[in-house]
Amino acid sequence: MPNPMLQFEIKRLIKLDLFGLDASFTNSSLFMVIAVFLITLLTIWGMRGRALVPTRMQSVAELSYEFVANMVRDNVGSAGQKYFPFVFSLFMFVLFTNMLGMVPYSFTVTSQIIVTFALAALVFIGVTIIGFAKHGLGFLKFLVPSGAPAVLLPMLVVVEAISYLTRPLSLSVRLFANMMAGHAMLKVFGAFVVGLGFLGGWAPLAFMVAFTGLEILVAFLQAYVFAILTCIYLNDALHMHH
């Protein structure tokens, strides 16, 4: 039986060196670039007609725009409009890398903890900087829950600080674990289909069909969760609602 984790291995396609750093073009890099290319294709080539009555491609591009725009408007408000391009890029990048992973023989970029962690850290650091830039040191009050008894405050501040600091971890691990587990499952059941052969392989095959559907849902859902949590963190930093 093939190792289900083998699909997550990084293969260096073109060996590159950047100031002593390993900057090789890997299978992971390839699918990042493909995702960027496809998103660009959808949003620029798909919109080339700029038609009043949109074509199918234009409709999809406009729908994704409106989807993310509404998400930002509902969760952050008008102050969030500045960060809309970032949230849109983030959502589309995660969505396309997730979906590309569903193509057989492809590579799932978001099943790499370092990639999801880097994205989550980007969100976390960015949001923290915005918070301090907007409220100065007053942003630290975010860690102090209002209306709590004074005796409990020191403990609550510690709890709040931990919950704030674990945000990038939970954000990245959620996406990474979902993608990795799903693809490992698919690989395992694919091996069952082959192993059980023509007579017994039908049951795991049927399961795989259903599970692939679920994985597509998860691929969309995780991109959505990633984007909406980014919006919520952004809202916290901008408005300090607690």
Added chain:
Amino acid sequence: MPQFVLQDFAPQLIWLAISFVALYLIMARVALPRIATVIEERRGRIASDLDQAEQLKHKTDEAIAAYEEALAKARAKALSIAQETREALAAEVEAEKSQAEKQIGEKTDEAEKRIARAKSDALTHVNEVAGEVAEAIVKELIGGNATKSEVNQAVSKAAVN
């Protein structure tokens, strides 16, 4: 787990930075403003179309109101014309009727006079006839001649009696 091979972190981070920054720049600078313009244009077009439809509806309402007003005026005018005509005709009929009555009255008078004249004529003739008859009778019975004046005297005497 292949995800925790530390040597693989650097190339992925570098390419993630390259591709994500490229994506962000393309989206923020080119793609999203274009989509925003298209959506904004459509929204503006729909709003202006609705506006135009509203204006046209307003105009239609005005035209209908004007038409109805004109119709009501025309109807009132038609009624008044009919009324006037009816009155004029009635007056004319009345005038002709009275004239005709007058004429009839005149003719009746004339006819009455004529009848009276005819009657008196007839009466004088009666005297004459009676005279002649009396003359003839006198002639036959007596065998004598009686002068006309004698007979007439006798007849008028008898007529008086």
